[in-house]
Amino acid sequence: MKPNQQRAKETVQPQRRTSRSMKALQRRPRGLKTRRAILRKAVNLASLEGLEGLTIGKLASALRISKSGLFAHFGSKEDLQCAVVDEARDIFVEKVVRPAHQFHGLKRLRALCENWLSYGETKVFPGGCFFSAASLEFDDRPGRVRDQIVELMKKWLGNLEYAARDAQLAGEIRKEVDVRQLAFEIQALAMGANWSSRLFRDQNAFRLVRGSILQRLDQATGTAQSRR
């Protein structure tokens, strides 16, 4: 069954493959499946060691495939990083954004907050919030990766702001509140929870920040019982 004889392969003619990276574009099911497996592992590794600290060699040996075999799925390291960011985005949307979109207004805003906190608390990424780390790592590295992260973060902030504005129009949030500022503060508090939990290994951080965010929301809606 297994022909181990070394047959001369004269039939192989150099058929001028102009560019190797072209190959990454025409993929069949098997390749796609491998690619997904690579990205799943890559996202986890990158959340721990950073997008730049994630090296192709380490990733390959973690998956027990060859470096060049892995590399062939992406044209370059930058392409790999972009794909990793995209994969992380999908997971984030799945866990945080999409479940909240069945609600509207204040309910959606609360759901986004709660989902984010639970996303951090349950360690969806083993190294903490992927985007907190990535945006601080790439804020001074121009290129496609940075551009992608910027766009994603803008969309996320826009998501928060949109829900808040919706709530305001529905009269759930007081008219004087600056919804843009509110969205930003929520995001800052959430990132603070991630920061504290990672740096101090303090799982309690999410509980504390949940309180902070709820308090801030109460203040925005006018039900601020803490001022009584």
Next chain:
Amino acid sequence: MKPNQQRAKETVQPQRRTSRSMKALQRRPRGLKTRRAILRKAVNLASLEGLEGLTIGKLASALRISKSGLFAHFGSKEDLQCAVVDEARDIFVEKVVRPAHQFHGLKRLRALCENWLSYGETKVFPGGCFFSAASLEFDDRPGRVRDQIVELMKKWLGNLEYAARDAQLAGEIRKEVDVRQLAFEIQALAMGANWSSRLFRDQNAFRLVRGSILQRLDQATGTAQSRR
């Protein structure tokens, strides 16, 4: 044993050839000056490219000295990173902490906030807040560098909290306020300002967050005019 080199120095081991890093401990004025110059440049570079992205080769050629000449000032890369963190700490204390320590209570707390915002706004480090970046970069890398960062961040949070508690005892902050939470929220907002300014290249971020922090302080002191 060599009789002529018994100085009034506490040399633990008599001329151990193996340990090169010992050299870094006994330094004369000239070496110290070079060391400071190295660290000054290193802090700036590290704030841009990260503590791990800062390599000895790049640092040396940026200073136009030899790699080995630079390396001799530190026993290892980890030592260099620790020294860089320490240098950054000195600058931070100088710009943010010390000027606020002439005040007490609420005034000190306000000064700490304002100094921090101005520290971010005036780009004391060209790559934004050194510690925001470093703490997220090293939160998953065990070692001396991480330990040092953890300790510094705890001290900084403690500083904020201490001033807030002082203010509370002086009756400047309402009794019901959790000063620990207040300190944390200020820190989170400040880091958020840094994040936004770096990622979105939005210098306005500091102005916005200044508003957020003042509003939060007003709420804590009871002069919350925004709720009127």
Next chain:
DNA sequence: TACTAATACGAACGGTCGTGCTATTATCTG
């Protein structure tokens, strides 16, 4: 079953990494 394209692999490249040696220069001291 044979052919072909997709996929994976091994080896190697030029570079750069951190880190040692040794030699040379600069500075200080007696």
Next chain:
DNA sequence: CAGATAATAGCACGACCGTTCGTATTAGTA
């Protein structure tokens, strides 16, 4: 000024980086 010592440079090392190339294996199709 001579000699000692601190400070810096030159050079080389092994390891790993991203990347390329040729080839072997696999799977889909004629």
